[in-house]
Every structure is written in structure tokens, then in C-alpha cells.
Amino acid sequence: MKRIFFRNKFLPYLLIAPQMVVTIIFFLWPAGEAVLQSFQREDAFGLHTTWVGLANYRALFQDPAYIYSLQVTVVFTIGVTALALISALLLALAVDRTTKAGSTYTTLLVWPYAVAPAVVGVLWWFLFNPTIGLMPYLLSLVGYHWDHALKGDDAMILVIISAAWPQVSYNFLFFVAGLKSIPASMREAAAIDGAGPVKRFFTITLPLLSPTTFFLVVVNFVYAMFATFPVIDATTQGGPADATNILVYKVYQDGFVGLNLGSSAAQSVVLLAIVIVLTVIQFRFIERRIEY
Amino acid sequence: MAAITLEAVGKSYAGGVKVVHSIDLAIEDGEFVVLVGPSGCGKSTLLRMVAGLETVTEGQISIGGRMVNEVEPAERDIAMVFQNYALYPHMTVRQNLAYGLKNRKMAKDEITRRVDEAAQILEIGAFLDRKPRALSGGQRQRVAMGRAIVREPAAFLFDEPLSNLDAKLRVQMRGEIKQLQARLGTTSIYVTHDQLEAMTLAHRLVVLNGGRIEQVGTPLEVYRKPASTFVAAFIGSPAMNLLEARAEGGVAHVGGGRVPLEAAVSGTVTLGLRPEDVRPVDAGTDGAFVLKLAYVEELGAQKLVHGTVEGHKFACALPSDALLGDELHLVPEPGAAHGFDAQSGKRLG
Ligand SMILES: Nc1ncnc2c1ncn2[C@@H]1O[C@H](COP(=O)(O)OP(=O)(O)OP(=O)(O)O)[C@@H](O)[C@H]1O
């Protein structure tokens, strides 16, 4: 790569200034506020704030509702990641096998990624609406009574599907590119070496895709934990009985609806810590790549 | 060990492009056959049809007396060495060699025995536990060969296995492949576009051109009696000189000289003379033709003199101490001239 040197010492700083301003105003400042608030308690009228040390955190981890939300988040995140990755991989494998309609098919599969998350939520909410939706009707034909407004498991399935759907497109593109980069002769050599299609997939294709897969697992984790707020808001709003109340949604509910700012801030800080850990893992990995 | 038979084998790709035309070829058990031809002539396609990686659209392929047109590659009892080696990058060398045996549910100690034996033959024992990434090109090449020989298959198929190596290593590996094949006695089909590799390795050469067989024969047969101007120009380095000439009663007249041909033909012919098959003589020698010099390439033991004979390009190989003027008077060695039909390019006589 070509390096460019600036004569003027201040020009480089000037050039990155807008980016830095945006980062400071919209990220560092609120994050700092959150960290401060997480150590404070505010009275009901917002007139007095008192320092309470780690009390908010202690309360948080002793609160069964928060622990439950953590569990819900784990189920939701793993569910979304697994569903989005597996469907994307199956679709990518299908594209890799066809030669003719491949590009049309790829284009169509990418479209869902362009749909706004809230719209995605509404879309699936309609499809699964117990009174007017198509899916409950189909499920009733096989004797299942679908009601995500009352049944926690149904609600969880609904939010997982809604949140995974747009992500499938994203993962799909990466998997298609990953599969393309495996030389055909590798699969041919394995075929001659007596490995059938299934064995070939598990012993050759999947290991060779592992860098792509690892990258996508991290990206999907981050997505499911932090970027799924609109989907939850448009479908279940965390219900029924907190069955789909994942951490990001709970932060919003406790803070803006429940006005418990101290606890909400502590929750934000916990989330922030999780993001940082995931980001570090990802950067480490991108620098070193997976060794095979 | 097995014989391989191709009967009227043809290949058309979707869209009706026909790239291999009705190939008949009988390869004997233990024979080393080299398919040679210019880029795009269908060598790889033909080999891949034998391997089962490409469907056969016409004719029949049999391996060891069994028709294999519809048989999966794994069931054909063949092993293939690819141009890019196609080693599995996530497996160690040992795992690479063992993969095909494991898939065939071979007993563990038998796998170990075979891998160790192959490693010893190919001298790759020192890096059995390395990944392919940590090997040089030549070492990778050996591992690819190792993966083929551990299987102890009925036939080896090679698709330009040496083309990614540097010139020196290529010559060395060429010799090793030849010795290995002689030692194991496994029927082999080897694809290359390098005529020297083809000449040195083959028991029998198959020269392909545009998806058709141009000539089949031992390297010497093909060298001494090329069946067409295509083969004549392709086999042998430096390439054979080809000139238009008028023939009368089996003697071609060119450049003021006379060149006797094998067949008693008259009319326009294409005359073929290898650069090493002419001898300089004194001016005025009966039957000598004249070469006008253009430039000289010193090759060490020899020099290659380039020029024109009656306006056609002509090269001749002379001893490095030969004296040169502006012109050379040349006569062909007895019986060295080749005559080809001027229209079809087929050999005369
Ligand atoms: N999938 C395909 N569809 C259509 N034509 C093809 C296809 N694969 C190969 N061909 C054509 O078939 C012909 C023979 O290809 P092949 O790979 O056998 O050549 P080759 O003799 O091995 O050449 P090289 O020495 O460059 O490897 C080429 O003209 C090529 O363009």
C-alpha cells in the first residue's frame, strides 16, 4: 500500500476531526454519562442525585428479572445466530451447485437485508398474527395452536425468526464468497479420495469455511444482542411476561418507561462491556486469521 | 493395475461446443502414456473423463475391463495428481495421505504402514506433521504424489503436475516420476503441453490437436516419423523446419538444391528438415541448398543458426566451432528429409 505523508502537522488531525466529533458527541459522551449514572441514584423528581457506589450493580445481579433477561438473551442470541448461519450456509451451498440462475438467485436473496428492521418486525408480526396471519392458520392445520401473545415459547420463536431473517442475506453473501474461494480441485481430489458429498462437506468444505464462519458468528452475536431492538419493539415488546425481554430491550424499558435511570445505566455499562469483549475477540481473530 | 480403453470417446459441453472428437486409445497394463498437445486441445478434458470428473458424452471408457462411464470417481480405482496439487490445507501431510484410505475404512495400522512407506519412497518423512502451507513447491509436489501412491490404485492420472515448478526442479521431478512409475509398474496417463517432458517420460505419446488424435507412438517413432506437419512442428526442439517445395519423382527442389524424399511424389510438397539433420558443405557441392544467415544463437555445445531459404525461415544446428559467412551451403543427412502433403499436411510415405 502507498503511504502518504503530510507536510502540515495539523492537517491530519483536521481531516479526522469530523469523525472524532461525531464519535465524542454521540458515543463517548453518552457512554461516559451512563458510566457516571450507574454509580448514582436519582430521586423520583430528578432533583437530587446521590453516589451509591456499586449498589446499582449489586442490585442488578440480585434481581431475578435481570438474571432471567440474561437467560432470555442467551437463548435469543444463540437462536438467531444458529438460524441465520445455518439457513445462509444451506442457501449458499445451493447457489454454489447451480451455475445458471446463480446471480439472479443471489440478488433476490440479498434483498431482505435492505428492509428496515422495524418493517421486518411488522412483516413477521403479520405473518404470525394469531387472528389474521398465515402461519397460525397453517399451524392450526397440523393441530398446533399458535399464540405468541400468550405463549412465551411461541413469542421467542417469532422474535428469533424475525431477527434472523434479514441477517440471512448478509451471512449468505459471505458464505457464497467463501465457497467460491475453495478451489474446485479440492473437492474433486476429495471425491477421488472416496468422500461422498456429505463427508466432503464436513471434512473439507466446512473446515475451509471456518474463517468465514468464525467471523460471522461474532458479527451475528453482536447483531442479535444489540441491533435487534426494533424487531422486538415491533413484535412482542419483550412479552409475554418478559419471555422475549432481551437485555437491550430491558435497558430501554427500565430507563425510559420505568425511569429507573441508575439501574438502566448499570445495565448499559454491562452491555458495553460485552460489546468490548466481543470486539476484542473479533479484532484478535481478524489480525491472526484462523490457522489451518 | 489395469488396462484402460477409450472407444470413440467424445465430449460436448452444454451449448454444443465439441472439444473432444471420437478418441480411440488402448492403454496397456503398466504403460506410461503421455497426452501432449497445445493449450486448449482437450488434454485435461480427456483425462478428467477418465477420472470421472467430467461426464462422457460419447463413446465408452473402460478401466481394467470394466465400463466406467457411469461410475463415480471414487469407485474407479484411480488416483489423480492435480496441477495445483489440491492438498487439503487444514490437514497435516500425514492426514492428507491418510484421508483417502480412511474414507475407504482401511485398518489403522495398514494406513500407518502405507503412509510411512510412501513417505520413505518420496523422502517426505521429515515433514509428515506439517501443514501444506509450510512446504516448498517441490515438497508439495511430492506430497501430492504420495497421496496418489498410498492408495495403490489401478492407474495414476497426472494433469500437468510439474508446471508450477521452476525449470531445474521440473527436470529433477521428471526423473523421479519416471523412476517411480517404473518401480511401481502402475498404468499412468500424464498430461502435459511440454514436448520435452512428453518425450522423456512416455512409453507412448499421444499427440492431440483440436480434440483429435494426431499421432500415437513411442517418442522415437513420433520424432522420427511425424504423421503430419502439426506433429513435426510440435515435437522436437528446436522445431523442425517446414518449407514449401516443388517435387519431381521423389526429389524436392529447394533453394537451388535437391532433397531426396522417401515417397516418389511430384508437385508441391511441404518439406520438413530438422535443424540437426543438415550438414554444411563447400559452395558448389552438388545438390546443396543455400541458407542466407540472419542471426546466431550460441547454445554452448552447439550454435543455432537462423536464416532464410528462398524466403522461408530456416534454422540449423551446427557445432559451436563452425565457421560462418553470409551464406551457408547445406545438404540433408541421408534419409532425414520428411515430405508432407502440401494441402492436408499428412506425411507422404
Ligand atoms: N465447462 C466448459 N464449457 C465449455 N467449454 C469448455 C469448458 N471447459 C473447457 N472447455 C473448452 O474445452 C477445450 C479443452 O479444454 P482443456 O482444459 O481440456 O484444454 P487443455 O488441453 O487441458 O489445455 P491446457 O494445456 O491449457 O490445460 C478448451 O477450448 C476449453 O475452452
Ligand SMILES: [Mg+2]
Ligand atoms: Mg489442462
